[in-house]
Amino acid sequence: MKEAKRLAEQHACQLKRVRRSRNWMISGEALQIQTFCQCINVRHPESLAFIVRKITPALQQHQDKLESPQQRLKRLLVEDPNMTLSELMELTQCSLVEARRARFDADDLQ
Numbered sequence: 763m764k765e766a767k768r769l770a771e772q773h774a775c776q777l778k779r780v781r782r783s784r785n786w787m788i789s790g791e792a793l794q795i796q797t798f799c800q801c802i803n804v805r806h807p808e809s810l811a812f813i814v815r816k817i818t819p820a821l822q823q824h825q826d827k828l829e830s831p832q833q834r835l836k837r838l839l840v841e842d843p844n845m846t847l848s849e850l851m852e853l854t855q856c857s858l859v860e861a862r863r864a865r866f867d868a869d870d871l872q
Contacts (some may be wrong), residue, residue, distance in 0.1 A: 766802070766810055773798040788817065792827035831856055835864035843868070 763777075763786075770777035775790030775798050788795060799817050802810045821828065829837070834854055838845060850861040 765806065766813060769801055769805070770798055773801065792821065792824050793830075796821055796828055831860065832864065835861065836868060839864060839868040 767777045770788060770790075773790070774794045775788055777786060777788050779785070780787050788798075790798070795817060799814050799821070802814055826834070831854060835850060835856065838850060838853060847858065847861045847865065850856065850864065851858060854861075856864075
């Protein structure tokens with residue numbers, strides 16, 4: 763677990779025990795936790811696999827936080843090219859400028 767705690771700190775996450783129990787808690791941004799899991803899979807696939815098995819289902823529940831706002835805008839525009847700017851702004855909580863930039867970039871790809 764010392765190695766896992768060290769890797770978590772390298773990825774700007776915090777892995778610590780919940781009070782005096784045998785349970786552990788990880789805290790951090792969703793993207794950072796995802797990179798932490800990927801790092802564990804690469805460096806210690808067998809010995810720390812139980813951590814990845816516990817974290818992965820929780821990350822899947824928060825899939826919207828695992829992609830950047832630009833990636834999310836791009837994905838939404840690819841799925842529905844006729845989406846209006848106001849719909850984009852409502853779904854992604856982005857500004858008008860960001861929605862317009864994403865629309866312009868999506869039009870360039872087609």
